[in-house]
Amino acid sequence: MTGNGTRTLEFPITTASTTAGSIIITTNVDIGADVEAGDLKVTVSGNKLTTTEITIGEVGDLTLDAEVEGDVPTVIAGQADQDIADFTIKEGAAGSLVAGRTINAELPNNVDWNTVPGGDGLTVTDTTAGDEKVRFTIAAATAARTDFEQENMTIDVPENFVGDVEIELSGTAGLEKKIVVAKAIAPVKAESTPVDLKLGTLSQAAGDIIITENAAGALMDAAGNETLQLSCPNGISFAKLPTIEVTSGDLELDADTLDFVAGTDKADVCIDVDNSSDVASTIKVSGIVYNIDRTVPEGPISLNIGGDGLDAVGAVSDEVVSVNNANLITSINLGDKASASFVIGSATYNANGVEKTMDVAPYVKDGRTFLPVRYVADALGVTEDNIIWDANAQTVTLLKGDKVAQMKIGSKALLVNGVTINMDVAAELNSGRTMLPFRFIAQALGATVGWDEATQTVSMDL
Template sequence: MFKRSKKTISMLVSGLLLLAPMVSTPVAAYASSSFASVKTDIAEPGGVINSRIMIEVPQGAMAAGSTATFRMRLPINSDFQRDGAGAIVAGANVSVEIPATYDNTVPNQFVDNTGNMTAPANLTDKVYADGTTTDDGSSTWVKTVKIGQEYEFSVKQNGAGKGIMYINLNKVKIPSGQSGDFKAIFEAQGGSIFSNGEVVVATVGTGTAAVTLDDVKSISSVGGAIDVIRVKEDRPGALSAASDSVKLKLPQGFTWDITNAKANTVWGNLTYTNPGTKDSLSATEDGGRTLKMTVTGKSTSASYINLTGLAVNVDESVAKTGDITVSTNLTPSTLVLGKYGEFGSSVNAFGDAPNRLAGRNDNELGKVVIEEDMAGSLVVGRTIVLTIPENTKWRTYPSIDSANSDAHGLVLGAWTAVGTDGRTIKAQVTTASSGDPAKVVFEKGSVDVAANFSGDLKVDVTGTAGVAGSLVLAKVAAPITATVSASPELKIGVAGQAAGELILTEAKAEAIMGESKALQIHLPLGVDFSSTPKFEVVEGDLVLNADSATTGTDSNDNTKFAKVTIKSTSSVPSKIKVSGIKLTVDRTVPEGNITFKVKGAAVNETSGFTSSTIASIANGKVVTPAPEGAVIHTVFKINETKYTVNGVEKTMDIAPYLENSRTYLPVRYVGEILGINSGNMIWDGANQTATLIKGDKVVQMKMGSKTLLVNGAAITMDVAPQIVQPGRVMLPVGWLLNIFGATGSFDPATQTVTIN
C-alpha cells in the first residue's frame, strides 16, 4: 500500500533531498490529472538515474468502465544502462505501479473493489528497451506499450474513488551531451482527462566537491593543529580519479605536518589510497606546502570525506601574520585554515562613546573590549589596570558583557581600587585562555564627573599583562552654558552698578535638575548684589518655583550669591534669563573681570571634588577711576571725526557740526572724557531718552525736548538734543560740562572745541 504525500510536488534524491517544480503546459478545461516527480535523481552527463513519477486523477474524472490513454517520452538519445558487452543490464526498464487504494482509505478508481475482481496489493506492468512487457497477469487494470521511443499508458476506470499510479524510470542512461534538467514529456489526446506537461526527473551536471572547515584556530610560531577539513561531493562522481583529486596548498612560510593525519569516509563509495591511515594523504610537493589525496575510483554514490589530525609548521622568517589561507582545487578555491600571530593583545572601545553631563554621579561609560592575538597571551598572575582622568572617580566597576565576549577559558579576578583618589582599579588574570584567543568585553562601568570636567573622558589601560591603550569612553559637556548681553565697566566703591543680562542655556532636556534644587550665581569676594536679580524662563518648559529668587552668603568662602529653585525639569532644552543685576564693588576688588560662577544642586550633584563650578563668565570689568583733580585736555574739530585726548589722537564714528551758531558734539564721546563709563550711558529707544550717570549725579535728556533732568530737577536748555546717523545723540555740550565739573571753549578761527 502507498500513503500519498500531501505535497503536490516532492522529490526524493539519492543521497540528497531537493525540490524541483514541475513545469506544465496549459491544460484544457476538462483535463483534470496531475503529474509530479516524487524521486528526482542527479547524475553526470552519460550517467544513470532512477526516478519516480506520480500521476493523479480526481474522483469522478473518468466515466464508469472508460479507458484513458497518455504517452511519455524521454529526451533524444536516452537509453538504458548497458554492461561492458553493450547488453542492457538486468532491471533496466520503465515500470508502472497501481496501488490498491489511494491513501489506505479511499479506493483507487483504476482498481475494481466491488468484489468482481480481487485486487492485488500492488499492480506492476514493465516495459523493456526492446518493447517487451511483463505484468501481474491482469491487463484489465493497466496496459503499457512501447511505440518507437515513446511509452503509451492506458488505464481503465474499474471502481469509485480517486485514481493514482506511479511510473518508475529504472536504470535510465542520460545522453552524454545532456546538462541541466532531464525531463519526461507527457502528451494526451484533446479532451482526455490527462493533461500535457513535463516533469523534471533528474538534474544533470559535472558536480562539485565542497571543502569546509569548522573553526579557524590560532597558530603561533611553534606551529599547531588545525580543525577537521570536510570534503563533500554534491553528486556521484564529482571527484575525478587522479593523484591530486583533492589538493590544498599553504602560503609561503607554512608546511603541512601529516604525522597524525588521515582521511576517513563518512558516507559514499569514493575509493582512494589507504583510507583511515596517514598514508591516505601526501605532502611532498612544493617543499611540503601542498597536501594531496589520491582518488583511485569515482563514486557512484555522492561521498563525504573528513581529513583529520592535520597540523602546520611555521617558518618565522617567511610567514606573514594574519589569516593562513590555502588555495584549493575544490569549492571554494581558497579557504582560511587558521590565524598566525605572536602572543599579544589589544584593547579598544566597543561601540561609540556616549554623551554625558558634568556634575553628575554614576555616569555609565562605553564598553571596552580586550582581545588576545593568541590563546594564552594574557598570563596568569599579571594585571590589567584602568585609570580615569582627574576630576572623575569610579562609582561602579565594569562587569563582563557575556553576550559579546568569548573568553575561551580566560578568567579575571575582581576589580580592586588602587590608591585613594578613586581613579584607578586593577584586575588580575587568574586563568589563561586555551584553544582560541580570548575576547572579553567590559560594560556598565560608571563614574562620578566633577562639575568642572569637560571633553573626552579617556580611560588609560596599563598593567603587567601587557594590555595598553587610551580609550575615549564618554564625551562630557557642562549641563548649561552661560552668556551675557554685555560686560560693562565697573568702578570700585560704587553701589548699584548695572551688569549685563545673564542667559543660562541647557545642553539638553533635564540638564537642570528639579525637586526644588537651587541654581546659584556666585560673585567674587568684594562684590555683592545691590538687589535681588530677576530669574525667568525665556525658552523651553523648565519651571521655576515662584518667588524663590533670593540672595545670600556662601558659608564656605563668604562669597555672595543669588539663587532660584527649580520646581520641575524640562522636556525640551530651556533657557533662563537673569536680569536686573545691580552690583556693589568695594575698594578691595582689583582691576579686571568680574567673573560670575554658576553652581548649585540643580546643576551639580557631586561631592569630594575641588571645584563645584559648572560654568563661569565675565560680567563686568573693574577699571581704575581717574585720580581726583587730574586734568583731561580734549580737542574736537568741526566736521572731522578725529579728536585728541591729552595729545593722543582718537577717532569717532561721527563728526561735530555747527547749527544756528551752536556747536553740536556726540554725547557718547563727551561722556567718556568726563569719566562716565559706557555702562552708565543708557539709551532708551522706546522713550527716546539718553541717561548719564556719574557718582551721585543722574542726567537725562529727551530727544526733541529742551528740558534736561538733573537728579530729577528740570533745567531748560535753549536747544533740544538731536539724533544723527549712525544713531548718535548730539547736543551743545556746555550744559553737560557745567553739570559734571568741566569747562569748554570754541575757537571760530580754527573751528575747534576744547574741553578741560
C-alpha cells in the same frame, strides 16, 4: 611518513586502493617567531595528484587589543553615574590572556568609576567607587581566541572636566592602549553684554545674563533641593536680589526660594531647582545691581555660576561657569574736590561755585547749627538715587563711594559703614526734611568743615 621536524611531510603509498577512499592526516605544527599572523596554508602535491593549496589553521599572535562598541555617548560635567560606551578586549590568539595577570583601566584625573560590573572572564579587583582606576584580573586562560565584552559601566564626571573621556589600558597582561568612551560637555553656557561701572560706587546696574543648558537635564533636581547659585567676586556684592526666570524650555525654578546665601554678606544668591528639564532650557538673570568696593581692581567683572544643581560630584562648586557682565573702567579720583557753603536762615546755598535753592533753611538750636541732610549730601556729590529715605523706618541712607551713612529720626546713633557714632543730639524733622548738626554730616561723608561767625556761614570741603 618522513619529514617530521621539517616543512615537508612525505607519505609513501605502499598499496594501491581498490575503492575510492580518503586519507586523514592529524598533526601539530611549530610556529616560528617570524611567521606573520593570518591563515596557515599547506600545499598538497604528489604523483597523479593535482597540486592544491589548503588552509589548515590560523596563525595568531599573543597580543591584545581593545575596541569601543557603537557610538560614543555624551556625558555632562558635574553629574554622577553616567553611562559610557561598551568596549571589548580582544585576544590575538587563544591564551593571550594568562590567568592571574591584570588589565588596568584608568580614567582621566578626577573622573571616577561609579559602576564596574566586570564578568566575562575578568574579575574586578583593587577598586572602590570614586577611584579613577579599576583593575581586572584574568580568571583563566582561554582555550580559543576570545573577545571579552565590558558593558554597563558608569562614571562620575567633575564639574570642570570637558572633552574626550579616555581610558588608558595597561597592566601585566601586556595590553597598552587608550580608548575614548565618552565626550564630556559643560552643563551650561552663560552670555552677557557687559556694561561699564565705576570703582567704589554702590547700586550700579550690570548686564543681564542668559544661562543656556547644553543638554536637557543639565540643571539637576535629583534630591529635590538642588540650587542654582550666583556668586560675586571679592569686593563686590548684590545691592538687591536679581530676577531669575526661565524664558524657554520646561525647567522649573522655585521663585519663592530666591534669597541671599547665608554668611556671604550678599555676595551670593541662590534659587531652588524644582524640576529638571526634558527640553534644554534657557534662564534669564536680570536686575543685577552691584555694590563695588574701592579695593576692586579695574577690569572685567565676572559672575560665577554654580551650585549643587550643577555639581553632584564631590564638593559643591560655586564656579561651574563664569560670565563677564560688567567692566570696571573708572576709578574714583581721590583728588576730586567738592565744596559747599550754607548761611544760617538762608534757603540759598553754594555748591562748587553754583548757587542753589533749598526748601528749608539752616537754623541754630540749643547752640548747634542744623543743616538739611539732603542738600548737604547733594552739594558734596551724593547723587539723587543714593539719597534714600525710608518713611516706615524713618531713616535716611547716604551712599557715597565706599561710604554708607545712615541716620534715624529721633536717634542719636549715626551709622557709618556699620560702625555706630554716638551724637550728642538726635536727627529731627523740620518742614519734612531730616536735619542734623553739620559736623556729623561732614564726618559721615569724610568732609572737613569751617565756621565763619561774622557771616554765620558753614563751609564744607571734600
